[in-house]
Amino acid sequence: xxxxxIISLPYLLKGAAITVWLSLATISLGTLLGFALGTVGAVGPxxxxxxxxxxxxxxxxxxxxxxxxxxxxxxPALGYKVDAYVAVGAAMVVxxxxxxxxxxxxxxxxxxxxxxxxxxxxxxxxxxxxxEVVLPQAFRLATPPLLNTAxxxxxxxxxxxxxxxxxxxxxxxxxxxxxxxxxEIFLGVMVLYFIIxxxxxxxxxxxxxxxxxxx
Amino acid sequence: MGSFAELMHFAERYLPYLAGGFAVxxxxxxxxxxxxxxxxxxxxxxxxxxxRWLAGAAAAYIEVMRNTPLLIQMYLIxxxxxxxxxxxSGFMCGVLAITLQHGAFLAEVLRAGVESVSxxxxxxxxxxxxxxxxxxxLVVLPQALVKMLPxxxxQLIVLVKDTSLVSAIGVMEVTLxxxxxxxxxxxxxxxxxxxxxFYLTMTTALGAGLRVxxxxxxxxxx
Numbered sequence: 384x385x386x387x388x389i390i391s392l393p394y395l396l397k398g399a400a401i402t403v404w405l406s407l408a409t410i411s412l413g414t415l416l417g418f419a420l421g422t423v424g425a426v427g428p429x430x431x432x433x434x435x436x437x438x439x440x441x442x443x444x445x446x447x448x449x450x451x452x453x454x455x456x457x458x459p460a461l462g463y464k465v466d467a468y469v470a471v472g473a474a475m476v477v478x479x480x481x482x483x484x485x486x487x488x489x490x491x492x493x494x495x496x497x498x499x500x501x502x503x504x505x506x507x508x509x510x511x512x513x514x515e516v517v518l519p520q521a522f523r524l525a526t527p528p529l530l531n532t533a534x535x536x537x538x539x540x541x542x543x544x545x546x547x548x549x550x551x552x553x554x555x556x557x558x559x560x561x562x563x564x565x566x567e568i569f570l571g572v573m574v575l576y577f578i579i580x581x582x583x584x585x586x587x588x589x590x591x592x593x594x595x596x597x598x
Numbered sequence: 599m600g601s602f603a604e605l606m607h608f609a610e611r612y613l614p615y616l617a618g619g620f621a622v623x624x625x626x627x628x629x630x631x632x633x634x635x636x637x638x639x640x641x642x643x644x645x646x647x648x649x650r651w652l653a654g655a656a657a658a659y660i661e662v663m664r665n666t667p668l669l670i671q672m673y674l675i676x677x678x679x680x681x682x683x684x685x686x687s688g689f690m691c692g693v694l695a696i697t698l699q700h701g702a703f704l705a706e707v708l709r710a711g712v713e714s715v716s717x718x719x720x721x722x723x724x725x726x727x728x729x730x731x732x733x734x735x736l737v738v739l740p741q742a743l744v745k746m747l748p749x750x751x752x753q754l755i756v757l758v759k760d761t762s763l764v765s766a767i768g769v770m771e772v773t774l775x776x777x778x779x780x781x782x783x784x785x786x787x788x789x790x791x792x793x794x795x796f797y798l799t800m801t802t803a804l805g806a807g808l809r810v811x812x813x814x815x816x817x818x819x820x
Contacts, residue, residue, distance in 0.1 A: 441794075441798060443755075443801075444755075444797060444798040444805075445759070445797045445798055446759035446760070446761075446773070446797055447759075448762045448763060448765070449773055449776075449790060449793050449797060450794070452773070452776065452777060452793075453790045453794065456780060456786065456787035456790060460787045534665075538666070538667040538668070539667070541667040541669045541670060542667075542669060542766075544669075545763075545765065545766045552667070552670060555670070555673070556673070559673075559677060565673070565674070565678045565680075565681060566674070566678040566682075569673045569674040569677065570674060570678075572670055573662075573666045573670050573671070576665065576667055576670060577666055580665035580666070581665050584661075584664060584665055
């Protein structure tokens with residue numbers, strides 16, 4: 384029954400490899416952007432904090448697919464010729480950055496103020512205090528939601544196929560157009576996504592439980 | 599989109615095309631939100647059931663929904679169902695896929711809310727002679743509602759944003775309308791700025807409404 388799937392598997396796996404690469408690139412760059420924005424969003428000067436808040440508010444209120452289309456059409460309009468992967472990848476990084484920044488900001492603000500008072504009373508300056516006392520504790524609080532964001536991002540890489548970048552979902556549609564075996568191909572592709580996503584989701588839940596217990 | 603005149607020109611030219619898309623997106627959201635909330639209840643009841651196989655089946659369902667993209671689920675329904683001689687419109691397939699996926703997420707939110715109410719509240723209610731059903735209704739549920747409303751609201755906002763995916767199966771909602779305008783009229787990315795503003799207005803209004811509900815509930819039960 385599943386022979387079309389078995390024959391198409393090498394092609395689909397090529398798509399899965401692109402999905403994994405796209406996920407790794409957008410998650411790592413988006414997380415870097417989000418850490419920078421979240422940190423200045425929590426402890427930066429007031430106008431910077433306000434700017435970060437606006438950035439987060441706008442992006443969290445808009446679907447990622449719309450941001451991808453914006454990225455896809457905005458580069459040519461501004462006179463840049465870029466690869467479809469770069470356009471939708473940039474859109475994803477900007478989007479993931481907003482979500483990560485909100486998590487990081489929340490985690491920094493959740494570090495008890497007594498910790499900051501203690502660091503001050505030891506005579507620590509602002510930056511060493513942030514680096515040695517606040518950020519390590521915030522990081523611990525932020526890890527489970529960050530993993531959940533990474534999981535969501537992996538799933539969202541499938542949306543780039545709607546805009547026109549080739550990866551696993553795009554490959555699946557091509558195979559279905561050629562073979563009409565919609566049910567077995569999409570079911571098989573769901574399994575491939577599950578294999579990529581499940582470890583992330585297990586790790587997120589494991590850490591959630593561990594940290595909930597520790598606190 | 600520099601000057602005011604250009605802005606007016608833009609609005610005059612594209613808004614009539616987008617208006618139909620706005621209406622379809624609103625219809626998908628208005629249909630999916632109550633359906634997903636309704637579907638989450640049986641999942642929650644199975645997940646909390648004492649029968650092992652029932653709880654296990656619900657947990658497996660939630661895992662599948664959590665770890666696979668909504669887009670592929672939508673494709674499976676839209677392109678897969680006709681093979682079994684079930685013919686639904688793209689619109690209905692989209693609503694069905696969103697309901698199945700978000701029902702699972704909403705059930706998890708509800709479960710976290712119910713489980714966040716401390717066991718001592720149960721014990722106290724039972725100790726003053728309440729039946730377990732009465733205890734759930736009068737003691738546990740009000741407290742759980744207050745706690746679950748913020749994450750529930752977040753999940754509903756994600757649901758509303760996910761309606762944009764229905765564009766991938768050819769339903770002329772606002773995202774696909776935007777793409778069509780660009781492809782057919784030579785419009786530019788500004789069209790998607792308008793689309794983004796539409797979604798932002800919708801999610802912000804929903805968020806504001808939920809915050810009002812949170813405050814009311816907190817006053818009543820908090």
